[in-house]
Amino acid sequence: MIRLSIPLRQALARLSLPVLIAAAFGTMLLGKADTLLVERTRMVLADTLMPIWTAVQQPVGAVQNAVREAQSLWEIRAENERLRLENERLHRWQATALALESENALLRRQLAWIPDPAPQFFTARVVADGGGTYARAVLLATGGQTPARKGQVALDERGFVGRVTEVGSRSARVLLATDINSRIPITLENSRARAIMVGNNAARPRLQHWPEGQAPREGDRVVTSAEAGAFPAGLPVGVVRWTESGAPEVELFARLDRLDVVRLFDFGLTGILPPESVARPEPRQRR
Amino acid sequence: MKAPIRGRTEPPAGLLRRIDAVLRAAFPTLATLGLLVLAAVPVGAPGLVMAVCLPTVFFWTVFRPAAMPPPAVFGIGLALDLLTLAPLGSGVLVLLVAHGITQRFRGFLVRQSFLAVWLVFGAVAVGAAALAWVLTGLLTWQLPPTMPAMHQVGISAGLYPALAWLLTRAHRAMQRADG
Numbered sequence: 001m002i003r004l005s006i007p008l009r010q011a012l013a014r015l016s017l018p019v020l021i022a023a024a025f026g027t028m029l030l031g032k033a034d035t036l037l038v039e040r041t042r043m044v045l046a047d048t049l050m051p052i053w054t055a056v057q058q059p060v061g062a063v064q065n066a067v068r069e070a071q072s073l074w075e076i077r078a079e080n081e082r083l084r085l086e087n088e089r090l091h092r093w094q095a096t097a098l099a100l101e102s103e104n105a106l107l108r109r110q111l112a113w114i115p116d117p118a119p120q121f122f123t124a125r126v127v128a129d130g131g132g133t134y135a136r137a138v139l140l141a142t143g144g145q146t147p148a149r150k151g152q153v154a155l156d157e158r159g160f161v162g163r164v165t166e167v168g169s170r171s172a173r174v175l176l177a178t179d180i181n182s183r184i185p186i187t188l189e190n191s192r193a194r195a196i197m198v199g200n201n202a203a204r205p206r207l208q209h210w211p212e213g214q215a216p217r218e219g220d221r222v223v224t225s226a227e228a229g230a231f232p233a234g235l236p237v238g239v240v241r242w243t244e245s246g247a248p249e250v251e252l253f254a255r256l257d258r259l260d261v262v263r264l265f266d267f268g269l270t271g272i273l274p275p276e277s278v279a280r281p282e283p284r285q286r287r
Numbered sequence: 288m289k290a291p292i293r294g295r296t297e298p299p300a301g302l303l304r305r306i307d308a309v310l311r312a313a314f315p316t317l318a319t320l321g322l323l324v325l326a327a328v329p330v331g332a333p334g335l336v337m338a339v340c341l342p343t344v345f346f347w348t349v350f351r352p353a354a355m356p357p358p359a360v361f362g363i364g365l366a367l368d369l370l371t372l373a374p375l376g377s378g379v380l381v382l383l384v385a386h387g388i389t390q391r392f393r394g395f396l397v398r399q400s401f402l403a404v405w406l407v408f409g410a411v412a413v414g415a416a417a418l419a420w421v422l423t424g425l426l427t428w429q430l431p432p433t434m435p436a437m438h439q440v441g442i443s444a445g446l447y448p449a450l451a452w453l454l455t456r457a458h459r460a461m462q463r464a465d466g
Contacts, residue, residue: 017357017387024380027365028426031375038375045369049324056328064330128327132371133334133435134423139327173372180431201432259329 043168046130046139050170053127054141061260116232121265124148124172136179136201137165138259140172147266148172151230154262159236159253160184160224161262172264176256177237178205185228186237186250188214189221197222197237197250203257204241204249216240216248232267311464315354318457319343319363327370334435337378338442340367341415342450344382345408348389349396350458360386373419374426381419385411401451409444416440 004012031038072079108115124140131137142148154161154174162182166173175182182199186207193214199205207216216222220240226233238252310317319340326339340363347355364379371378389396389411396404416436423431 013356017383017390020357020361021380021383021387023361024364024376024383026376027368027379028374028376028422031368032426038369042369045366049327052324053328056325060328060330126329129329129333129335130327130370130372131333132373133337133419133439134427134431135372136333137372138329180429201435 039166043166043171043173046128046171046173047168050127050139050141053139054125057125057127057141064258119232119265119267121263122147123261123263125261126259127171130173131176131179134180134201136176136182136199136256137162138174138176138262140174140262140264142167142170142172148264149266152264152266153231153235154264155235156254156259156262158255159238161254161256161259163230164264174262177252177254178203178256184237185225185231186222187225187233188216188240189223190217191220194225194227204251207240207248207250218242222250311461312354313359314461315343315347315351315457316359316363319347320366323363323366323370334439335442336367336371337373337419338439338446339450340364340378340382341385341412341443342408342447343454344386345389345411345447346451346454348386349393349404350455351461352390352393354461355386357383357386374423377419377422377426380422381415384418385415388414401448405444405447405451408447409440412440412443 107113124142126138127141128139129137130139140148140154148164148167150164150167152164154164160177162174162176162179164172165175177184177197177199178201179199180201182197182205184197184205186195186197187193188195188210191214193211193216195207195210195216197205198208207222210216218240222237222240224231224233224235224237236253238250238254241249241251243249322339322343323336326335344355344360344363348360360382361379364382367373367378367382368375392407396407399407416439419439420431420433420436
């Protein structure tokens with residue numbers, strides 16, 4: 001170590017805080033000027049920490065499971081009653097679905113309908129909260145050999161979760177539908193009206209820009225729209241709920257507060273991504 | 288009086304000793320970074336990373352300022368910004384300002400009771416959240432919602448007693464080790 005005289009050392013110690021505060025402003029400028037560098041650094045850091053998070057995931061998951069188990073044991077009677085009712089309802093729906101399926105097959109045969117190709121997907125585990133105070137995002141462990149790609153669509157077992165915005169070698173960041181920068185083109189299933197679902201960092205994103213005279217109605221099902229070429233049409237998103245203050249919100253099917261595994265779908269679409277997450281998605285790799 | 292035990296003279300500061308000294312000095316910073324990484328594990332409460340960061344930096348600044356010099360605060364802030372999607376530099380500035388203000392009043396704070404320190408920390412947390420809100424607004428050029436900021440104040444003020452208990456233990460152990 002370099003020996004310094006005591007007054008000099010004290011002066012340096014006193015100077016270090018203002019200098020570092022200036023450096024903090026410099027960092028802000030750098031972050032604004034070179035978003036690509038920041039994104040790369042973030043993903044390198046995430047890749048480096050991925051083994052730790054993967055290891056921690058196991059005990060944390062076990063504890064969470066135990067807590068959930070205890071809760072479900074506690075509510076087992078009410079849950080049972082609810083499930084019995086739901087089962088009855090679903091039986092009726094199953095009969096309807098079977099009838100509709102056969103009718104649909106018949107009609108498709110008559111129309112020479114070309115079915116959509118079955119999309120490829122792979123499953124990835126959520127290992128870390130990648131958002132922070134003013135952002136909603138999660139980090140996935142993609143394991144290296146799986147082809148994560150910007151613009152892929154993430155769904156959990158119930159519905160739409162978000163989109164892949166940053167990809168590292170072992171990890172990927174998914175911007176959730178609730179993030180303040182998230183804009184999802186959607187269709188209201190009953191009226192076929194288009195609208196935009198805007199994240200606001202709260203649990204329920206808002207609806208905006210629906211066509212004149214076709215306001216979303218309470219309880220309407222919301223699915224993705226193929227407009228802008230970012231999503232395939234018809235992925236389940238949620239249900240419209242009006243707030244007391246008179247704004248339509250979407251109650252998401254996906255349980256974003258307890259994500260543990262998501263499916264990443266590659267629809268091969270190259271539509272727009274939010275401007276923060278760097279211009280265009282990479283083209284799909286040819287094999 | 289016993290005759291002093293004869294032996295070899297103390298070896299000059301070798302590599303291992305130096306590593307040992309550096310690790311001792313860096314322990315609070317490294318532990319804070321470790322805590323940050325652990326706080327990112329999803330448990331259903333977003334924004335935990337920042338909420339964990341502030342009490343730790345505050346505690347070390349008040350009770351063991353040598354262990355939390357400004358460069359360490361800068362590093363922790365940078366890690367915070369890179370781990371989360373916060374605009375780069377905002378966490379750094381918030382932590383440095385909180386650190387600077389706390390350091391100015393540390394002579395007063397050290398002599399206060401736990402409750403008083405907790406109250407002061409609450410005020411610091413409010414200030415930090417307000418500064419973070421303003422910075423996020425300026426850097427992303429859109430008005431951020433105020434709810435997450437309040438959440439963050441609540442979580443970090445609520446976490447402070449638990450973290451302070453843990454850190455007090457660590458602090459005492461380090462004092463004992465120092466002799």
